[in-house]
Amino acid sequence: MRMRQKLQLYQISVIFSMVFALIGFSYNTWRLEVTEHNSNIRLACFEILKELAALEQLVYIAHYDGDMVTASPRKGWIKVGLIQDFSYLTNEEVKDKAATLHTTWSNNWESITTSNQSVELIVRDIDNVKTNIKALLITLK
Template sequence: MRITSIKKRLKIYQITSILSILLTLVGFSYNVYRLEQTEINSNIRTSSFEMLKELANLEQIVYASHYEKDDKIGNPRIGWVKVGIIQDLSIISFKEKNKAVENLLKIWEKNWSLMKNDRQATNRIIKSIDEIRKEIRIVLKNLN
């Protein structure tokens, strides 16, 4: 009777040990997944906020060029740099090429030389900036 009692206890102990190890592995795996997801979300969030800053700077360049006719603040060469930075940051924020960012590049290429004197060119650039802002807001809302 004693040996069967010891065998039962040993079997229960072994089952408990195996379940403990399995639950530990599942918990550890989930923890690693959440940490990885948190880091990805943090990178996207940081990149998105930096992109918003660069979009605001680009918008300021466009307005300074068009409304104030200021060649120092409204320098299109600085605008080219901002467009490049926005394009680089978009890869992190959107995880893939984004049509709105590609559209900004195309619109900037066609309109940067006209923005100083042509209100429609200025409006096209500003509209493309606003489209990217909308998409950034959507990305930030959908982070988990």
């Protein structure tokens, strides 16, 4: 009888140990996945912020300095394209704002040297993307 109780106690402790090990492993796996996902989002956001700054600088050089060599529209197209591509790794709000920026750039890139309104529209959309990125980064854990 005494041996049987010890065997039952051993079996119960083995079952609980397995359950706790499974729970711990599952949590650890989930946590690693979330951390990796957040890391990818952060990296994409930082790359977008760098491209936004470069695009804004390009727009100002083209408009205020009239330097279309340094501020070539081809460089702007590349930056806008990268911003939109990286936005797919973030969330819907950033993706939508990046698409809006792409549309605004498409409609206004030819007149950034002469039109204050074109510059204002592009810079407004750059700021909108920045605002949404900052809001997204704050929500990551």
